[in-house]
Amino acid sequence: MTTLLEVEDLRVAYGKIEAVKGISFKVEAGQVVTLIGTNGAGKTTTLRTLSGLLKPVGGQIRFNGKSLKKVPAHQIVSLGLAHSPEGRHIFPRMTIEDNLRLGAFLRKDRSAIEKDIQRAYDLFPILGERRKQAAGTLSGGEQQMLAMGRALMSQPKLLMLDEPSMGLSPIMMQKIMATIAALKSQGTTILLVEQNAQAALSLADQGHVMEVGSIVLSGTGRDLLHDESVRKAYLGED
């Protein structure tokens, strides 16, 4: 197995408050790895640090064998790390197609870009049907699909998804999860942050449970799904 991402003793702080307190984990190429945990555990902070938006106060991040310490945020995408952020952040006045094109802003291979736009429409047919419509007219779940599609347009080696199922109906959520499974089977490596532990662990090769800035439990998705403490704390069982 090739290790694509290696996080070692990562520490991130907002002023004096340490939000991530020395976490370590790996993502192997081709895997889906999930971070689950309660509100405020540090999941989003971790993803924002990996994509260069926050500077760590300690620890190491290696992506594809290279330290990200001195790499500015705008270059991290070009190394193959894409981030679909919490709360979507699409551009509401631009068309769906233009939002997708923005995801490919670093690429020059025009015909391959057109193919990937088509691929996004294959994954999410609704985006194709509405391609010329302002993105702000999409429903919440459809905007989530667009955010994922846009992240894929950079042809990432690693796709980071922050709560892709947030605010979605059960059917939409199933659709998003099925899409993640399809991307995995096409060979995309995914780091998935989810509140929906059941769905995330069912998909994941590897999972980590975060609590107040630390990883408190790690295992295969299946092991964590059957772990008693996880079932009690995250799957609503007593």
Ligand SMILES: Nc1ncnc2c1ncn2[C@@H]1O[C@H](COP(=O)(O)OP(=O)(O)OP(=O)(O)O)[C@@H](O)[C@H]1O
């Ligand atoms: N910009 C900020 N300034 C100060 N503190 C922050 C900031 N952003 C996050 N925090 C704090 O850092 C901690 C971790 O937040 P983070 O957003 O990473 O959690 P999370 O695991 O993604 O939670 P959720 O599941 O609710 O999205 C929280 O205590 C939060 O209040």
Ligand SMILES: [Mg+2]
């Ligand atoms: Mg979050």
